[in-house]
Amino acid sequence: MIDFILGVLIAAVPAGTPLLFGTIGEILAERSGIMNLGVEGMMLIGAVMGFSAAFYTGNPWLGFALAAFMGGLLSLIHAFISINLRGNQVVSGLALTMFGTGLSGLLGRRFIGVPLPASAKIGGIKIPLLSDIPVLGPLLFRFDPLAYIAIVLVIIAWFLLYKTSLGINIRSVGEDPATADAMGVNVFAIRYLCTFIGGVLAGIGGAYLSIVYTPSWIEGMTAGAGWIVIALTIFSLWSPLRALLGAYLFGGVKVLQYRLQPFGISPNLLNTLPFILTILVLMAASGEVMRRRIGAPSALGLPYSREEK
Amino acid sequence: MRRLQFRLERRYLAPGWLRLVTNTISLLLALVSIAFVLWAAKIDPIQAYKKIFIGSFGSFYGLSETTVKAIPLLICGVGLTLAFKAQFWNIGAEGQLLMGAIAATWVALFFPIKLPSWAVRPTMFAAGFLAGALWALIPAFLRAKLQVNEVITSLMLVYVATEIVNYLVYGPWKGAKEWGFPYSDKFPDAAILPTIPGTRIHYPTLILGIVAAVLAYFFLMRTRWGYELRVTGDNPKAALYAGIPYIRVAVLVMLISGGLAGIAGVGEVAGIHARLRYPQGISPGYGFTSIIVAWLAQLNPLVVILTSFLLGGLLVGGDALKVSLGLPVPTIHMFNGAILFFLIGGEIFLRYRIYVTFKPKEMLTLKEELG
Numbered sequence: 001m002i003d004f005i006l007g008v009l010i011a012a013v014p015a016g017t018p019l020l021f022g023t024i025g026e027i028l029a030e031r032s033g034i035m036n037l038g039v040e041g042m043m044l045i046g047a048v049m050g051f052s053a054a055f056y057t058g059n060p061w062l063g064f065a066l067a068a069f070m071g072g073l074l075s076l077i078h079a080f081i082s083i084n085l086r087g088n089q090v091v092s093g094l095a096l097t098m099f100g101t102g103l104s105g106l107l108g109r110r111f112i113g114v115p116l117p118a119s120a121k122i123g124g125i126k127i128p129l130l131s132d133i134p135v136l137g138p139l140l141f142r143f144d145p146l147a148y149i150a151i152v153l154v155i156i157a158w159f160l161l162y163k164t165s166l167g168i169n170i171r172s173v174g175e176d177p178a179t180a181d182a183m184g185v186n187v188f189a190i191r192y193l194c195t196f197i198g199g200v201l202a203g204i205g206g207a208y209l210s211i212v213y214t215p216s217w218i219e220g221m222t223a224g225a226g227w228i229v230i231a232l233t234i235f236s237l238w239s240p241l242r243a244l245l246g247a248y249l250f251g252g253v254k255v256l257q258y259r260l261q262p263f264g265i266s267p268n269l270l271n272t273l274p275f276i277l278t279i280l281v282l283m284a285a286s287g288e289v290m291r292r293r294i295g296a297p298s299a300l301g302l303p304y305s306r307e308e309k
Numbered sequence: 310m311r312r313l314q315f316r317l318e319r320r321y322l323a324p325g326w327l328r329l330v331t332n333t334i335s336l337l338l339a340l341v342s343i344a345f346v347l348w349a350a351k352i353d354p355i356q357a358y359k360k361i362f363i364g365s366f367g368s369f370y371g372l373s374e375t376t377v378k379a380i381p382l383l384i385c386g387v388g389l390t391l392a393f394k395a396q397f398w399n400i401g402a403e404g405q406l407l408m409g410a411i412a413a414t415w416v417a418l419f420f421p422i423k424l425p426s427w428a429v430r431p432t433m434f435a436a437g438f439l440a441g442a443l444w445a446l447i448p449a450f451l452r453a454k455l456q457v458n459e460v461i462t463s464l465m466l467v468y469v470a471t472e473i474v475n476y477l478v479y480g481p482w483k484g485a486k487e488w489g490f491p492y493s494d495k496f497p498d499a500a501i502l503p504t505i506p507g508t509r510i511h512y513p514t515l516i517l518g519i520v521a522a523v524l525a526y527f528f529l530m531r532t533r534w535g536y537e538l539r540v541t542g543d544n545p546k547a548a549l550y551a552g553i554p555y556i557r558v559a560v561l562v563m564l565i566s567g568g569l570a571g572i573a574g575v576g577e578v579a580g581i582h583a584r585l586r587y588p589q590g591i592s593p594g595y596g597f598t599s600i601i602v603a604w605l606a607q608l609n610p611l612v613v614i615l616t617s618f619l620l621g622g623l624l625v626g627g628d629a630l631k632v633s634l635g636l637p638v639p640t641i642h643m644f645n646g647a648i649l650f651f652l653i654g655g656e657i658f659l660r661y662r663i664y665v666t667f668k669p670k671e672m673l674t675l676k677e678e679l680g
Contacts, residue, residue, distance in 0.1 A: 037464070041646070077650060086660075087653035090398050090460050094600060095653065099646025105639035106350055219637055227468055234461060268476035275465040279451075282462065286455035296458065305317070 008255050010138055013147050014213055016251025018043070018205040020150045022229035023236065023243045024157045025201030029075075031161060031238055032194035033174040033299040036078050037093025040226025041100020042071040042199050043206030048108040050207025051217045054120040055111065060211050063120065064146075064204055071203020072196050074100060079195040083188055086303035097226065104219075111217035122146065122212050144212055146204075153201070157240040170194060174297030177304040187304055202226070231278040237285060237294045250274045316664040323659040328607050331658050335651035336605070343647050357630060364629025365622035373508035374628075376515070377581070379621030381406065381573035381592065383518040385599035386606065386613040387525050388566030394529065394608050395562045396542040401448065401463030402570040403596025404470035405441035407588055409571025410578045411474060412440035414482065414493055414585040417500035417578075426499035430513070433500060433575050441571020442564045444470065449563035453556035467596070471588045478587055493585040502580040511580025514572070518617075521569055525610035534561060570596060593624070594642075601649050620645075 022039050029036050046067035054063030078096050081087040124142045131141040161167040170190055172180040177187045209225070210217050228250055235250075236242035253274060257267035285294055323331075344354035365375045385402045392399040413433040416424075424432060444466060451457035477483075477493070484494035502511040529535040534557075541548040541558045549555070577591050578584065585591070602620050606612035627641025657663070 035460075037460075081650065081654050085654045085657045087656055090400060091600065091604065091649060092653050094400065094597065095646045095649030097646070098597070098642040098649065101639050102641060102643025102646060103346065105637040106346075106643065109635075109637050219639065224468060227464070230461070231465060266476050266480055268472040268479065271475075272469045272472045275468045279457075279462055279465055282457045283451065283455055286451075286457050301460075 004259070006135065006139065008252055008259060011255040012248045012252035013143055014251070015254045016247035016249075017147045017150050018208040018213065018225055019229055019232055019250055020154065020243065020247035021205030021208060022202045022226065023232045023247060024150075024153050024240055025198035025205075026229055026233040027236070027238050027240055027243060028157060028161075028170070028194045028201075029198035030233060030300055031174045031297055032170050032191045033177060033297055033302065033304070034079070034082055034191050034195045034198075035089045035093060035301045036075065036096070036195060036198055037090060037230060038074065038078055038096025038100065038226075039198075039202045039229045040222055040224070041097035041104075042074050042202035043100075043209070043222045043226045043229075044104035044220070045074055045100045045107075046071045046203030046206025047210040047221055048104040048111070048206075048217055050203070051111055051116065051210040052107070054207075054211050055114070055116060058117055058119040060120050060122045063211050064207050067203040067207030068200045069203070071206065072200040075195050075199020075202070076192075078199075079192050082303060083191050083195075086305060089301045089303075101220065108217045108219060112219065114217070116211065116215040120211065121215050146208055146212055151244065154240045154244045161240065171297070174299055177299050177302075181304075181306065191304075202229070205229070228274050231274050234296075235274070235278045235281050237281070238297065314666045316666065317657075317661040318664065320660065320662050328659060331655045332605060332607065332652065335655035336648060339644070339647040339651040342651075343644055346643065352634060352636070357634060357636075360629045360633045361623065361626030364633075365625035371625060371629075373505075373510055374625045375618060375622040377509045377511075377621075378595075378624045379617040380511070380515050380518055380576055380580075381595040382599045382602045382620055383613060383617035384514070384521060384573040384576070385566075385570045385596055386602035386617050387518065387522045387610045388569035389599055389603040390606065390608045390610045390613060391525055391529065391538065392562040392566040393603055394542045395538045395558050396545065397449075397452070397559055397562050398460045399445060399448065399463050399563060399566050400460055400600060401445065401467045401596070402566065402599055403592060403594060404463070404467035405444045405567040405570035406574040406577070406592055406596045407467075407470040407474050408440040408444040409437035409574030410585060410591050411470075411477065411574075412436040412571065413500075413575040413578050414477075414496075417496040418482070418494060424499075429497075429499040430502065430579070433579055434517070434572055437571040437575030438568040439571070441574065442568035445563040445567020445570070446560065449559040450556075453559045459559075474585065474588045474591070478585055482585060484584065487584070491587040492582075492590075496579065496583045500579060501583050502576065504580065509581060511576055514576030514580050517572060517576075519614060521572075522610045522614050525565070529610065538562060570599075593638075598624070598645060601645055601652070604649065604652050 022043060026036060026039055049070040050063040050067030053066040054060045074096060078092050081092040082089045122144050124144050127141040131137045161171060169180065169185045173185060173187050173190045181187050206222060209221055232243060232246050232250055236246045253270060257270050260270065261267050347354040347357055365371050385406060389399060389402060413436060416433045416436045447466060448459040448462040451462050452459040478491040482493045484492050486494060502513050504511050529539065537553045538558050538561065540551065541553055541555065573595065598620055602613055602616045605616040623641060623644055627638060630636040630640060631638050
């Protein structure tokens with residue numbers, strides 16, 4: 001029994017890591033008032049471009065770099081439409097997902113069934129001494145470097161949002177852009193920046209899937225991870241620290257799908273859990289007081305312009 | 310030294326010709342930009358477009374398949390025009406469609422009482438409408454009662470519905486005679502929709518779709534509830550002052566758009582597959598594509614008849630690309646995405662008057678000078 005729980009916990013971290021990358025990015029974007037439903041598309045592009053760069057150069061880090069760049073590039077389309085053209089963010093985000101899904105299929109057609117060369121893979125690192133501690137060693141100190149980078153990013157994002165003036169600006173732009181603008185905050189620049197970071201991190205999350213998690217390119221390999229990121233952003237109530245727990249929780253659900261199947265528990269019904277939990281969290285956080293304290297950024301999804309108030 | 314300046318001025322009603330021109334240009338720009346992407350991927354864009362066009366509109370078979378794919382897009386799209394008109398962002402039509410498919414399968418295979426065969430198909434459509442509507446009412450109530458964002462709830466419920474279908478076809482409803490495929494058993498004859506001979510066009514659903522488009526138009530333009538719906542969409546505050554209860558509008562549009570999506574699901578399982586299949590086997594994203602259909606139609610239910618045919622053609626064209634050029638099936642989503650981008654982007658010309666002026670340098674403010 002202990003072994004089973006330990007096994008699930010250890011597997012939950014790599015399963016949750018791509019979700020975590022995407023979620024930190026989406027939290028930043030939504031905190032600045034931009035809802036980007038294109039995460040699934042950006043992750044797919046990240047996955048295919050990351051794989052291709054890692055495949056041709058044999059260097060996984062170049063894969064992550066290209067994935068980050070392409071994810072960021074795609075997010076700029078969404079930024080341009082929602083910020084400059086004041087378009088509907090919901091529809092633009094969906095368009096981004098469609099576009100990314102299609103483009104990744106087109107770009108990835110020559111990589112289907114092609115294995116990643118050994119030099120381009122990233123495995124677990126054993127942190128000296130610490131990884132030899134019984135139980136705690138494998139549980140905490142033997143993951144791949146990206147898993148640790150994601151955790152560091154959580155702390156950076158938290159610090160950025162709550163302890164720096166840039167973070168205050170980001171949050172104020174998401175809550176009340178008109179006031180922020182009047183205070184001299186550059187609403188457009190902040191929203192562009194946050195959306196871009198969101199794209200970069202979604203791209204990295206996708207590349208994690210194709211370079212680390214299952215080192216290969218499979219059409220539509222994110223299999224809804226981008227939507228779980230959207231759910232997770234809300235589930236964690238726009239807080240990077242809660243996203244850390246949420247990502248491993250949802251990662252754990254994914255792991256349990258396979259491990260509980262022998263016990264007669266349907267993997268499909270288990271899969272609905274992240275989405276149902278998110279709806280329940282939204283309901284719980286819906287009261288007037290709760291909404292003001294932990295609810296969605298007030299200006300989320302609303303375009304901003306100086307002339308119209 | 311002069312500087313280019315853009316000034317936007319809100320406009321309230323864009324003239325019809327401008328809508329048509331903007332949408333047409335958006336569509337063309339989308340196709341041109343995709344041509345560049347194809348060209349960059351070393352695919353001859355002219356060849357690809359030719360294949361798409363000939364595949365979908367160039368033959369009797371192509372046209373019939375285009376119609377087959379237009380049916381669910383039409384029915385879902387009509388419902389979405391109403392929802393979007395009320396500024397209620399139902400993006401969960403895909404899930405509502407799947408719930409309709411489940412309900413139809415239940416009536417066809419597991420109905421507790423033996424129905425006379427003439428009553429089976431109407432019961433399936435009714436059950437499908439009900440299931441889709443109930444699925445859509447969840448976001449409606451959560452929005453109206455708890456102010457929970459309907460975008461997220463309707464979207465989350467898509468994935469819940471998808472997994473329920475998976476659960477059923479891999480689990481309790483898995484057919485005994487389906488060679489291990491994730492399909493339910495085949496429907497009895499009384500539960501299968503008739504088709505136009507030589508095609509897969511299940512005309513009862515097509516007729517329902519066209520009737521729905523016409524009724525929706527009159528509902529929107531000629532009834533009090535339709536008027537309330539439009540007012541709520543145009544100006545929610547004014548609607549509130551006028552005493553239009555938001556919950557009534559939300560429930561109404563979700564009842565209709567969810568119910569129609571459910572009917573589309575009935576059409577797919579009863580008209581095409583004669584069984585419940587795994588989710589992607591029932592719908593390659595009709596519920597999402599119908600968002601484009603509704604948007605391209607400028608939220609006019611009658612125009613949806615045309616735009617659903619257009620997007621249906623694009624889906625068939627995707628199959629043609631696969632067969633002739635060996636491109637993966639999802640490639641066609643790239644077209645969908647690009648079209649939607651340009652439509653949304655182009656809206657700025659409909660919502661604003663744009664003035665471009667050259668500002669001489671002397672007129673720059675001190676701040677700009679320093680910046």
